[in-house]
Amino acid sequence: MQEDSPKRGNRSLGQGHISIVGLGPGGPQDMTPRATEALAQAEVVVGYRPYVALLGEMTTSKEVVATGMTKEVERCQEAVRRAARGQKVAVVSSGDAGIYGMAGLVLQILHQEGQDRTIEVEIVPGVTAATAAAAALGAPLMHDFAVISLSDRLTPWETIARRLSLAAQGDFVIVLYNPKSQSRTWQLSRAQEIILQYRSPATPVGVVRRAGRPGQQVWISDLASFLSLPVDMLSTVIIGNSQTQILGKWMVTPRGYEL
């Protein structure tokens, strides 16, 4: 556990409190007032370093516990420890804290340590990457969709592959989180192969990098060709269903209204 700012002592201010806060895609314009308020109230902000960095001046005058990737458990344990001492803690995730974020882990640790009755918890929802990316692409999520993470760090690849196959069979629009990283290199092309078993190569595919953040990049391609795009760990991939169309510069999955 590395600390980015000096400790300011163990103030004990009565009952501890943890806010688990979804920051939205990244810009202050997409962060809800409830999230802003939860951060303002917090004495300690805990999170993955790049997400804490997104907050900029909002963390001035606060203690910051920022850790690196794969340190999720330590981060949440530290948050619970601080709250048990009576501090007001905000645990931050980008997007929505309940979607592949920190909310589940904090609740598990609170329960495991028998602190779930003594520490007050608030979960503040945020704009998740699926909807931020969809808004940048047009309206690809107007009909039923499945959200699947391609990270096989905590989930066996067989489970992920089976979900990709069933979602493709069900003609769900498919949103891929964590599609690629420096070490996650082959999963996206395997996902493409699986989905191509059930869906046309011409199916529209949208890729949004840095959705809702400065430097946002948006591409609309198709299932045959999208692997040539520069997908990385900051990208969200949305694969259309059989109804999805490209209308001008937008990707749209019509809901079935008669026009």
Place this chain on the structure above:
Amino acid sequence: MQEDSPKRGNRSLGQGHISIVGLGPGGPQDMTPRATEALAQAEVVVGYRPYVALLGEMTTSKEVVATGMTKEVERCQEAVRRAARGQKVAVVSSGDAGIYGMAGLVLQILHQEGQDRTIEVEIVPGVTAATAAAAALGAPLMHDFAVISLSDRLTPWETIARRLSLAAQGDFVIVLYNPKSQSRTWQLSRAQEIILQYRSPATPVGVVRRAGRPGQQVWISDLASFLSLPVDMLSTVIIGNSQTQILGKWMVTPRGYEL
């Protein structure tokens, strides 16, 4: 088309503009600054009457085109007509405008009428019901999930039933939008039957009514019993997967971290 406020004339102010705005679950605390700003800039606000009503004073001094349920097409056509005249229009949906909201329809109409190059469009994402409900329940969406609407107004029931079955087979957490209404009475129990073919009756099920709005109600039940809860058209239903647990008062789908 019914108008809730008198027309204020056809001001033509150059290029028309449409913001398609997700209001979030309902309270001002969960509406993003970008949504608030888009509404502030708009001359005309178009939406389903109850959602426009949620905005309260934010629509004072604006022209309001509020229509009833099932009038989505008329509403979006009117929005495009106004923008074609050069007005600044905000089309509002509760939650996220791109998830079973108005975004797709507006883009389709713009394209059909050849206005997609002349009218500027901005899509403002919001906090969708799935994440607002999840935050009220704990952290049920920490792993892959499927979002399915039980409304068979525009989608054949066979398609919905097939998606329910495949999502259940894939061990997706399942989020049900539009689970029930005065006329939609049998679909939820049919969904229960389908999911029970693949999932234990003890599977945790969460129901949130008025998620994120005043009077929010939250219940945690199980797949065998949840039909006894007062689910209605203001409710979101989240059906856990094989890993979902009830931890104290929270519903949590662990992501697989070792604790």
